[in-house]
Amino acid sequence: MTQTVAGNKGTRRPSGAVATELLDAALVEFSTHGFEAASTRSIAQRAGWHQPQINYHFGSKQELWQVAVDHLFAELTGQLGDLSGIDDAPVEVFRRSLGHFVAFSARRPELHRIMSIEATVDGPRLGWIVDRHARPLAEQVGRAWTLVRAAGAGAQLSPTEVWQLVIGLGARPFASSPEVVRVTGTAPEVAAQLDLLHRLLGL
Amino acid sequence: MTQTVAGNKGTRRPSGAVATELLDAALVEFSTHGFEAASTRSIAQRAGWHQPQINYHFGSKQELWQVAVDHLFAELTGQLGDLSGIDDAPVEVFRRSLGHFVAFSARRPELHRIMSIEATVDGPRLGWIVDRHARPLAEQVGRAWTLVRAAGAGAQLSPTEVWQLVIGLGARPFASSPEVVRVTGTAPEVAAQLDLLHRLLGL
DNA sequence: GTCTATACCGAGATAGAC
DNA sequence: GTCTATCTCGGTATAGAC
Numbered sequence: 001m002t003q004t005v006a007g008n009k010g011t012r013r014p015s016g017a018v019a020t021e022l023l024d025a026a027l028v029e030f031s032t033h034g035f036e037a038a039s040t041r042s043i044a045q046r047a048g049w050h051q052p053q054i055n056y057h058f059g060s061k062q063e064l065w066q067v068a069v070d071h072l073f074a075e076l077t078g079q080l081g082d083l084s085g086i087d088d089a090p091v092e093v094f095r096r097s098l099g100h101f102v103a104f105s106a107r108r109p110e111l112h113r114i115m116s117i118e119a120t121v122d123g124p125r126l127g128w129i130v131d132r133h134a135r136p137l138a139e140q141v142g143r144a145w146t147l148v149r150a151a152g153a154g155a156q157l158s159p160t161e162v163w164q165l166v167i168g169l170g171a172r173p174f175a176s177s178p179e180v181v182r183v184t185g186t187a188p189e190v191a192a193q194l195d196l197l198h199r200l201l202g203l
Numbered sequence: 204m205t206q207t208v209a210g211n212k213g214t215r216r217p218s219g220a221v222a223t224e225l226l227d228a229a230l231v232e233f234s235t236h237g238f239e240a241a242s243t244r245s246i247a248q249r250a251g252w253h254q255p256q257i258n259y260h261f262g263s264k265q266e267l268w269q270v271a272v273d274h275l276f277a278e279l280t281g282q283l284g285d286l287s288g289i290d291d292a293p294v295e296v297f298r299r300s301l302g303h304f305v306a307f308s309a310r311r312p313e314l315h316r317i318m319s320i321e322a323t324v325d326g327p328r329l330g331w332i333v334d335r336h337a338r339p340l341a342e343q344v345g346r347a348w349t350l351v352r353a354a355g356a357g358a359q360l361s362p363t364e365v366w367q368l369v370i371g372l373g374a375r376p377f378a379s380s381p382e383v384v385r386v387t388g389t390a391p392e393v394a395a396q397l398d399l400l401h402r403l404l405g406l
Numbered sequence: 407g408t409c410t411a412t413a414c415c416g417a418g419a420t421a422g423a424c
Numbered sequence: 425g426t427c428t429a430t431c432t433c434g435g436t437a438t439a440g441a442c
Binding site: 031032033034036037109113117120126134135161164169172176179180181184 | 237312318319324325333337341370379381386387399403
């Protein structure tokens with residue numbers, strides 16, 4: 001089963017498990033080598049595809065990257081769950097979402113790896129990923145934190161500072177786990193990072 | 204004036220301002236594109252050199268990378284100053300060094316950019332940079348923090364947690380400044396990051 | 407739809423004139 | 425020492441057989 005992607009020059013995108021395998025392969029390659037150095041040959045090979053199939057189904061390396069990033073952020077959004085009860089119990093919902101975020105970052109380090117690679121150079125890829133994914137997420141965290149503070153809980157930190165803490169301590173260590181292992185001797189753990197965040201955030 | 208580099212297959216490394224210009228160009232390219240995607244042609248062009256001169260003087264792209272990284276860490280070490288008085292006044296020396304580190308990270312975001320690119324894939328480059336630079340620095344920070352704690356100052360944080368805070372809040376925001384600008388609307392500032400670190404570290 | 411073959415480009419490294 | 429020219433390799437993308 002195939003479906004046409006709007007604005008994709010008529011290329012067809014396969015759905016289902018087969019496509020998911022290729023997108024996962026793409027995320028591994030893009031997150032470890034960066035967009036430029038990642039090769040569509042390696043991505044196809046990793047998923048048992050042939051290289052020209054990528055161009056047929058996704059149109060270009062660029063569009064494959066976008067679809068893969070969308071796929072990854074959709075997975076995160078699904079994990080974070082609904083924030084419907086945030087007005088009634090802001091602290092509990094914030095803590096639960098934070099736990100989901102840290103667990104996701106440990107299980108899927110590709111997301112922060114891609115973000116940190118793209119974050120260093122301003123350009124169309126960074127603009128796309130920030131407008132579409134990063135800024136909405138940061139604003140969501142900021143609003144949630146504002147509710148936490150309004151409820152009289154949490155440390156005296158601005159939404160931006162909280163965002164920095166969440167990324168710097170909840171995502172970065174897992175994205176950089178090979179370095180962390182070599183420097184400290186042990187891999188970062190979800191429970192420890194979460195406990196550290198709770199202490200610093202005053203939750 | 205030239206000098207031979209030990210274990211460099213007899214290649215000659217130029218010294219002085221001319222070489223510094225090339226190393227700076229190399230750091231810009233390596234830190235924004237990553238080792239694999241950076242091209243020696245671009246590096247040479249940026250410094251007004253021709254591409255084959257890089258191979259003549261440094262032997263290979265790999266060795267150029269190592270010399271450039273050494274150059275960058277030497278600059279950081281020079282900025283951090285001496286820690287001789289750390290036993291007498293640990294808090295003051297720690298705060299001063301932290302200030303120098305954050306200021307350096309803002310002025311030279313290339314260091315953390317290169318570290319975070321290399322941190323995601325275990326391999327010879329990561330091993331080299333950790334053994335030679337990152338672990339010694341982390342251990343130095345750990346020892347300094349232990350002295351701070353022994354003096355009864357600072358928050359209840361382990362040396363590893365302090366290291367994570369220093370990197371995550373003192374270096375990462377500047378390395379990712381294009382993203383920070385797009386997400387928050389303003390660039391990270393040395394004084395603000397330093398103030399945040401002081402509050403979290405209890406200094 | 408999926409393959410092979412290939413066009414086209416740019417990479418790192420090297421040879422050789424000067 | 426520094427240049428031009430070039431070798432070899434691997435990248436994306438495309439053409440065309442099946």
